[in-house]
Amino acid sequence: MTMCLAQSNAWAGIDVTRHLFLFSPILALILTMLAIVACPIIVGRSAKTIGAVAVMGIIASFILALRVAGEVSEGGVSGLSTLPAAGLLLVDNLSIAFQIILLAFMGGVTYLWWMGSSDSEENAPEFFILLFGSAVGMALMVSTSNLLMIALAIETASLPSYAMVGFDKRDRRGAEAALKYLIFGAISAAIMLYGISLLYGMSGSLSVSVVAKHCIEALATGHDLVITMVGLMCLLAGIAFKVSAFPFHFWCPDAFEGAKVEVTTWLSVASKSAALILLARLVMVFCASISAPEAIGILSPLAWGIGIMAVMTCTLGNFAAYKQTSVKRLLAYSSIAHAGYMLMAVAVFVHPNSEHSQDGISALLTYIAIYMFMNLGAFGVVSMVVWDTGSDKLSSFTGLLRRAPLLAIPMVVCLMSLVGLPPFAGFIGKWWILVALGQLNNTLGWFLIIAAVFNTLISLYYYMRIVVHMTLRDDGQPALSFPLGGVALVNLCAIVLLAMFGLAQPMKTTSEQFTRNIFDTTTVAKTAVVDAATIQPIESVQR
């Protein structure tokens, strides 16, 4: 590796301290992780203490992320550094933006954990180590364009997740969930790595931009088409597993149902959105690697592939959610559906030189930000119901409006927002995706739009089932007792969802700021040509 770095004098003339600063949020997370490791030895393993440390770490990292964001948006390190062997990591607006969202969400989850299990939990340090570990993995996922780093980051994010799902050692379901998640994850990781190996072999480089170049060449000329595409598909499979896109979604409901609510919350948003951003970045590199905007059509099969995958995913997720009786599992399926919606935004293939090149990615970012609040709120209510009644069955939500109005009302808001109904933020999220698709103004775009709106209609029914149980029915269950902090959290989410709708404009502006000039397309073009020239087809090599 060092050699490779030396080769492309990536370090030459680069201020290392500045780079350390740019990566400081991730570093902060890692340090906190170490601190938590150290805590039991120094101050003891009481949940509260650990929690406090974790929260401090998160806050610190959050502040750093904001600082960095300020730098980057001034064009600190801008653009995907697409040099062939440009280091393994990169920082740009997108990655920072995602890190900010991630950290905020992490704070929410920690808070939820604090409310719920901080009293009963005796393995707090382990839990947080895993949490932070996966967080680091996700943060890395979005800040690289290097195949090796992608593989590492995904694994870093996955392995702790497996453990988190099965965290409660006495829980049979948790163990089963963990097992399934693990096996599924391990296999798809292996598939992805195999794909990476093929891509590396074909393109002779680990840099995504070079790989993209090669793929396009292969597409255009038909050289090593099959093997390249197999490699590419395997890579996509690995990412699709994290996104839990059809047909790699099977782990999702089981794992989510088996895991603790906090964990479910965490996975439902963080891991998926990280993978989505990663995928979006790959797509952008592919688009950027095409010299002429007109030639974007050559990637349309890829776009269609992702698009169809998206439609399948959200349709299946919505339909599968119909009959569920466990709200947790229902929301798991709903998260699959939403992954589908977000995939639609990824399916927007636009050449960076053409107008509205950032619509798709900014829509995705906006959606993730909103989705975070929606799911935090919904799962927050679910967890509070679970804590009190010990069951996440639909029946335990019956008459919630009477039993706990302060939970029922924000739940309704979150669910309606998940449906995508004005005047809630969920609609705005969907809206920007629709706009991005409309900008395409091609068959794929309209096809996806129609699919999206009809899925909205389909999804209404099962969200409504919860609402009906909460508001229209009442079987006289006793009133709910819940921590006030938790109520504050979910109501905050509800209010934020309402406000975000009104503040659609600033949100859009911000997300566009964060997705501006993440390409350095000129370098792409230049280097791409070079690579294309140097690559030899296999046949010519082997004698």
Place this chain on the structure above:
Amino acid sequence: MNSHTYEILLALGVLSPFISFWLLVFVGPKLGKPLAGWVGVILGMGVPLAMASYVLLGWWFGEDAASRAMLGEQAFRYHWANLGTVPILVGIKLDSLTIAMYFMVTFIAFWIFFFSVGYMSGHSDEVDGKSKYHRFFAYLSLFAFSMLGLVLSSNLLFLFIFWELVGLCSYLLIGFYFHERVPQYAQMKAFITNRVGDFGFIIGLMLVYFQLGTLDLDDAARIFAEQYAAGTGIFASTFTMFGWSLATIMGVGLFCGAMGKSAQFPLHVWLPDAMAGPTPVSALIHAATMVAAGVYLVARVFRLMTPEALMFVAAIGCITLTLMALIAMVQTDIKKCLAYSTLSQLGYMIFGLGCGAWIAALFHLITHAFFKAMMFLGSGQVIEGCHHEQDMRKMGGLIKKMPVTAITFLVGVLAISGFGIPGTNIGLGGFFSKDEILAVAWVRTFDWNDYSRHEAEHGEHHAASVPAIDSDDDASDNLNGNHKQMLLASDPQHGDSHAAPQHGEAHTASESPRGLKPSAHGDNAHGRAGIFSHVPPMPKWMFYLALFTAYITPFYMMRCWWMTFMGKPRDQHVHDHAHESFMMYFPLIILAVGTCFASYFLFRDLISDASTAATIAPMVLATDGHLHTAAIAAAHHWLITGVGGSFVVGFVIAILIYGRGLGIASAIKNTVGIQQIHTILDHKYYIDELYHLVWVKGCLCIAHIARFFDTWVVDMTYNTLAKLTERLAAFMGLIIDTHGVDGIYNGIAETAIGMGEAVRRPQTGRIRNYVLFAAGGATVVIVLMLLYWGVGSPEQVAMLTP
């Protein structure tokens, strides 16, 4: 007086019943009995009557023909609304017909109100001790308002609006005793049957609006005439239905409305049932005024009628007058008997209009209004006196107990039977009006060809030819009293037809505010000359039926009177109870006088004055006495005597049969052959049963089918759709996700490793199936992509190489 004075007075006359309506609605209960009644009488009808009398005098004696026509032209119009682009002008149709009708309505109504004050005090308290006395007068006032409005309307749309309002009042009043079952159904029947008529009316309205582009009566007529002359517009269309041209359909459609209100043959069923209402209501609405509205409508739209349409009108009228008269022969309920006679008489009027006897028909309308109202009140008096007994078989010999009623009733009977001395002009209403209708019908039937040829020759200036005819009439026979009357009658016509040209010019000169071109007589005359050539003579059966009925009418009327008043009392209890009271028979006397008065003087002249302006159309037959003159000139004596003497025959037969109680009658009834006929007549030809079966049952049946369809098909479809979605969801969620996966991939595994143990436990949630499915899915995706992918197009390659 200028026209506005008249209009304001007439309008006031319309408004005051409206005021009294709201007054009675709100403070009625407090006024109580009989004060509420008196409010109704004074405010509801007294004021209008005063206005009417004043206007009548001023109009008839204060103005000459020309200025009357001028006033009519200048009548005020109010811009009510725009129908699309067509402005709808509301106003008062100011001509002699309006004023005659207006006066007739107010006069009769006033006395009926008066009668009701006494009558209703005994008939309004049945319902749970809650008095509906004030409600009755409120309804009557509302009716007065609508009826007068109808008479005044100058616009078809408004005519229709008031038309519906009188329908509403009739609905409310028929159902006045709505706590009983019969009135409930009777009122529904009345309203819905009328609605059926209105359905046709609306179609007529559509055609008028669409083809003539206006709903104002005069404009419509003018445009119609112009279009006829030019062969444009409605006459240009080649559309036909049952061999009718569009213009004919328009006429027939409008006439359908009249069929509903005036209860003509297919839609007559409601009127007899309407007798379930209080007797004054029967007298006012279902004998004198509202049912006559149909005739009035036909008279008003007469100018929009083509010969074919008029032929249809005549046919309907003819059928009605015959069938109903036959039914009337066997009725035993006194009010039903009167009701059927009303139907028959209405048939006469419609028939008259149909064969072009415009004046005669309207004249008959007015005379009939008087005597029929009187007879109904008489019957009310009888019923009241006889303790709510309506069956004539239980009456008899009442003349001793209630002489005034009997006498006045007899006057009515004579009037309706056309009592008079042939050859003189001594007689009662029917004697003139009915006979005149028959005379015109006769001409239309037998002398038509000569007449129309003669018309065609003297196209324009038939006025000039009139004296000639007169003279040779004088020469031919001056014994003919009827003929002299006709001459008298036709005098104003001569005046008109001479005056007409000037007044036409006068108006072409003067700019009318609405820019309506006043109808000049020239083109109409020309149109008329043209049209006579294709106006066919009437089929003979119509005339013969009408004539035949002229003999039946006196029979059943005399039968009715005799059974009621003469002979021996058949029910002692009833007879003992019988009495009459001043409050009630005073109006009878008035109306009896009115009957004699209305027989010849004034009204016919008024109408014939109206006729000149009112009937300018392709079909101007009876507009001028000229035709009557010709009719009489050509008429054979047997017609005069035959029609004139018909009542004698009828009376004689009636007295012969019923002179000695019901014995003979029942004997005849039971003779074979007659019996069956009697049964048929007694069941009114089973038309009610038929309608109930076809329309009521049929409609409800369809309705229930529709409901069934809605619940079990339309709704079910959606529910099934929902179910399907759920099933699909279950499928995707459970089957594909788990079972399906198992199914498919266990199969693959089996074939792969040849061991079927995977199939043995088709459990769900098995990780291996997940893996297989994922892998399989990935493979499928890859393969598909590769198949789809292929090599990029050359130009794309070109773009890629910098």
Place this chain on the structure above:
Amino acid sequence: MWLALVVTGGIDPLNRIDIAMNTLTIIVFLPAMGALLCLIAPKPMIRSIAVLTSLVTFLFSLTLFSIYFGSDAGTSADVFGSTYGALHHVIRLPWITTDSINIEFFLGIDGLGFPLIILTTLVSFLSCWASWNMEKWKIGKGIRAYFILFLLLETGMLGVFVSLDFFLFYIFWELMLLPMYFLIGVWGGERREYAAIKFFLFTLAGSVLMLIALVAMFFYSGDAIAQAGGEVASAYQENVTLTHGTFDLIELATNETIQAYFSSPVTRFLSIKFAPLMFAFLFIGFAIKLPIVPFHTWLPDAHVQAPTPISMILAGVLLKMGGYGFLRLCYPIFPTGAEFWAFTLAVIGVVSIIYGALCAMAQSDFKKLVAYSSISHMGFVLLGIAVMTKAGFQGAMFQMIAHGISSPMCFFLVGVIYDRAHHREINRFGGLWMTMPKYGTMATIGFFASLGLPGMCGFIGEIWVLLGTFDAGSKYPWAYTLAIIAAFSVILTAGYILWLIRRVYLGKEKEEYAGFSDVSGREIMILAPMALLALVLGIFPMQTVFDFTNGTLDLVLAHVTNAISMIP
């Protein structure tokens, strides 16, 4: 104004507050403010606050008459302008603005919106007042929530009628869904759950189609402008140039460039002709609300299950949104689509008229009967619009207003007796007129108004539509037949209404109802205005409705027919 500011984007609100203080903004958001007030008010005061709010809203909405009678008005040209798009009380604030999208907070009224706003505020006030006795209902709890939702609903409804930016329109359109869902679902009858979800699903099904149309129309208008060189002068605003797509409903309708592009047969959406397809999308969205056979089945359920005041709102206002949508969106923006679908729509309209009447005739549930009669009456609206004649448009508009008066009245009449008898079985009633004379009189007025008796509001709309339809015969030969079939409904209507009256109000007084108290003062006060209007509208249609609507309607029609005549 807080909500208003949020909606206006919350960007530098302070210097916008004066702009935001526009009559329409106030009218629209007054109920929302009232809802906020209800949120914090002590329980006993809530009712009064809600009723007062709706009353104030109503009174304030009356100030809009100044358009017609104020000094700035005068001739109809001043009021309606010479082309479609003369607006009053306009407020335009940028809401969501990016380089490619400009969504505005754009309110304004013309002859289409004005009467419906007045109707909405009036009916809302009356039905809010009708909810006064809600503790006595079967489900009398949750007063606070009830009135908050009610007022939010009113805001939503008003917003639909005033918003001229399609996006905003859509937002308000959806805004009504949730409150209505809860109002039916929580305070409804036995099968309220089913009814509520059905209402929700149907309406949302319509609005997703509308959403597709929303996006498509925006981008296609953008394409139109791009094809025209990327710079097109606005059709009706001074010195405004469009550089990209627009949501401005007036602009979409009146801008020649956009219109030409929309209506050209080569413009395809997924290889289907653009205008007819979009027209169909929008149409279905609105037809479900109207409702039109076969999309009507949610209505009887919703009406039967909903509490009385909600039925009043539902029948009085929500149904009108469908008709308003036709007149505001479908016809002006896609005239060619209108031409394409004319026959289909007219047939559907006639079918609804007859079918609704027949179904009504067969009902034994009082409320269901009235609900089906609504379907029948709204069929006239569709028919009148579909034939595209002046009389037809005028009639349709009038029918909307008239039905907005008469059918809430009927529903309230049903509610009055339901409160006393606690059942709605028509056949179990009888003799109520004797028991409750005042009520009987009111009922007669109400039902005869909806029967379409001349001299009452129901008549004008129907006869106008019928004549208008017949008038269309010159364009469409099929119009004659349809007009005649539709005219047949006068008989059916009379049939079921009279039969209803006979079964419920006439007949002997039944002892089980003998004890019933006659309508109370409050009920009279609620019924009286509607009864009065039912008469006044029938007697002075021009002064009450036509004068306010016809100008705009004629302009719309002129615009539509003109565009149609362009079709080669």
Place this chain on the structure above:
Amino acid sequence: MEHIGLTHYLIVSAVLFCCGIFTTATKRNAIGILIGVELMLNSTGINLVAFDRYMGPGRLDGQIVALFMIVLAAAETALAVGICINVYKNLSTVDVDSASQLRG
């Protein structure tokens, strides 16, 4: 007797990979499945090294990545074994088919 070339390595690794997939798909024992995963990872390793050797002489990226793979595999296995033990505690078996409580 043909000279051994890149293709042969690729074929070997592909076969190995397929065996891995096959194992994972058919084995009921969790450990067995993990072994299958190991097979797949190893096939990846073979690929990387072979490519490095034949395609870009002088570059060591592939080999470095291969090392990473091995490390990853180790970590994964460690975690997997831990989870398997946990499962065994709860279910007293590592038969993946018996872990089917979560479904639907």
